[in-house]
Amino acid sequence: MNAERNTGAESTLEARALKKSYGDFEAVKGVDFRVFGGECFGFLGPNGAGKTTTMKMIYGAVIPTAGELAVAGLDVYHHEREIKRRIGVVPQENNLDDELKVRENLLIYGRYYDLPRKVVLQRTDELLDFMQLSEKAEATVEQLSGGMKRRLLIARALINDPEIVVLDEPTTGLDPQARLLVWDRLRELTTEGKTLILTTHYMEEAARLCDRLVIMEGGLIIADGTPGELVEEHVSPQVLELTADHRSLEELLSVVEGADSVERTGDETVLVYTEDADTLLENVRSSGVDIENTVYRQAGLEDVFLRLTGRRLIE
Amino acid sequence: MDTIRIPSARGSFRVWQRNVTIFRKYWKTILFPNFVEPLLYLAALGLGLGAFIQQGGINGQSYVQFVAPGLLASNAMFAASFESTFNTFVKLKIDKIYDAIITTPVNAEDVVAGEYLWAGTRSALYGTAFLAMIVVLGIVFREPLVTSWWALLLPLMLLVIGIMFSVLGTLFTSLIERIDLYAYYFTLVVTPLFLLSGVFFPVDNFPAPVPQVAWFTPLYHAVNVCRELATGPSPGVLVDVAWILVFTGVLALIPVQIMRRRLIG
Numbered sequence A: 001m002n003a004e005r006n007t008g009a010e011s012t013l014e015a016r017a018l019k020k021s022y023g024d025f026e027a028v029k030g031v032d033f034r035v036f037g038g039e040c041f042g043f044l045g046p047n048g049a050g051k052t053t054t055m056k057m058i059y060g061a062v063i064p065t066a067g068e069l070a071v072a073g074l075d076v077y078h079h080e081r082e083i084k085r086r087i088g089v090v091p092q093e094n095n096l097d098d099e100l101k102v103r104e105n106l107l108i109y110g111r112y113y114d115l116p117r118k119v120v121l122q123r124t125d126e127l128l129d130f131m132q133l134s135e136k137a138e139a140t141v142e143q144l145s146g147g148m149k150r151r152l153l154i155a156r157a158l159i160n161d162p163e164i165v166v167l168d169e170p171t172t173g174l175d176p177q178a179r180l181l182v183w184d185r186l187r188e189l190t191t192e193g194k195t196l197i198l199t200t201h202y203m204e205e206a207a208r209l210c211d212r213l214v215i216m217e218g219g220l221i222i223a224d225g226t227p228g229e230l231v232e233e234h235v236s237p238q239v240l241e242l243t244a245d246h247r248s249l250e251e252l253l254s255v256v257e258g259a260d261s262v263e264r265t266g267d268e269t270v271l272v273y274t275e276d277a278d279t280l281l282e283n284v285r286s287s288g289v290d291i292e293n294t295v296y297r298q299a300g301l302e303d304v305f306l307r308l309t310g311r312r313l314i315e
Numbered sequence B: 001m002d003t004i005r006i007p008s009a010r011g012s013f014r015v016w017q018r019n020v021t022i023f024r025k026y027w028k029t030i031l032f033p034n035f036v037e038p039l040l041y042l043a044a045l046g047l048g049l050g051a052f053i054q055q056g057g058i059n060g061q062s063y064v065q066f067v068a069p070g071l072l073a074s075n076a077m078f079a080a081s082f083e084s085t086f087n088t089f090v091k092l093k094i095d096k097i098y099d100a101i102i103t104t105p106v107n108a109e110d111v112v113a114g115e116y117l118w119a120g121t122r123s124a125l126y127g128t129a130f131l132a133m134i135v136v137l138g139i140v141f142r143e144p145l146v147t148s149w150w151a152l153l154l155p156l157m158l159l160v161i162g163i164m165f166s167v168l169g170t171l172f173t174s175l176i177e178r179i180d181l182y183a184y185y186f187t188l189v190v191t192p193l194f195l196l197s198g199v200f201f202p203v204d205n206f207p208a209p210v211p212q213v214a215w216f217t218p219l220y221h222a223v224n225v226c227r228e229l230a231t232g233p234s235p236g237v238l239v240d241v242a243w244i245l246v247f248t249g250v251l252a253l254i255p256v257q258i259m260r261r262r263l264i265g
């Protein structure tokens, strides 16, 4: 499947038939995607879908088993150092240097890029401020909360002023306020012209930040497009969330049979997708089935995800 | 993709530099036991056991004169071995320090070479502190333990010896998954080397095949070099130096490749 748009634009990242096997197990089974300069490109997918493996192939921690992958126009098989010089990485798993203080984490990291000392010092202060960590500059990593560590990882990924930033679940473990801060900062980065590639389990995050995204499952890309396109293409626009006692559930299911699609989540809740919620709700009411709760809303990425993977996003 | 990876000087230096930065914060706390330990050996064996060894000592030296330079070599072995085993393992598997470093222009092979250099540096630092100590003790007790200006080359030699044992330790680290397995390395490799490489008694006069076997082990040559530099070398020391360089050179790239494969999926 090809996640492609504005074919005129210069792509900054391009994967073709990209595969990765660990021993006999194929974690990524051949994916194609293109990311254009200055956009935010998302990867959604259930646990084990192959998102991290794909990110690692981009930042050189995993070597593809087959296929092509170019990052910043450079082939990953032959230009690992040059690619790494031009990208920033927020790994899924925290790997801050525990033996160093918060500020030192950025300073020492800057040295790995051979940046002049003056530049590193200046960026360190700017980035601590950017991620609202200035107060913790002299703290040890151990003294940080989980969310602060995550923010420090993001600051660290920016020390070399990268063109492309790969963020593997940047906001996992953040409180809602910190998440808003990170969203705000990530948008600022795209305004500066940086390209962002991010994975997330938060549908709202993907909908707000990503210009385009793909949904992965079982090592394959199963859908792609802008958030709007995905919703339009894969689900009907209106959703009724009906909760009934499990004894009445069968009855309820037969009443809503005529809807565009129906998904069961858990024992008692049914999601009904339709073009015309009013009529449907009318039918349910007149059938006399005992409904405990009714929620009406517009369909979103969450519904696309559920539809395509049979699973709810974790939120 | 299975080409042999050669570390870059720049990347290795950066890794070495990270370790120096951390060491500078803690050196006072970590240095102490590392040179007190050989002093304990020196006191217990050199003075205690030495008192029972007949006058005339070994090859015309008193026992404490004989033991001191040997301990210098074994001290370097221990410093580099701890660095390349437990410390490296923690950075690799527990703190994931290397995973972070290799997302920068510093490659996995640079990480390994930087750690070799660092372990060597640590050996040289500890060894030099210990060397200074035995020089002073020699003066205080009027029994010179270091009698040659060639001893000024010892810090450099300890660096090389440290790198050699770091290569060996890293080789073991690159092959194991569990930290408990170092018990094997220390019991079956480090301790026998320590006891049987001529630190405490000359092995050259033992019946065959003891000297022949010793010749094939690294600490034996390290002890020879340190002893000769401390007291004025004979040309034969060049063989020991060459042995150390060849052994280190031949093995050095093997852990680099294995560690790279562990760090990069």
Ligand SMILES: Nc1ncnc2c1ncn2[C@@H]1O[C@H](COP(=O)(O)OP(=O)(O)OP(=O)(O)O)[C@@H](O)[C@H]1O
Pocket (backbone or CB within 6 Å): A022, A025, A027, A045, A046, A047, A048, A049, A050, A051, A052, A053, A054, A092, B265
């Ligand atoms: N080093 C490895 N060795 C063997 N299998 C692995 C390895 N790393 C990942 N896998 C497997 O590859 C598959 C994809 O893993 P990956 O980490 O890419 O998933 P993910 O989409 O990032 O999941 P999550 O949302 O949980 O982070 C999983 O089935 C996982 O078990």
Ligand SMILES: [Mg+2]
Pocket (backbone or CB within 6 Å): A051, A052, A053, A092, A168
């Ligand atoms: Mg993941």
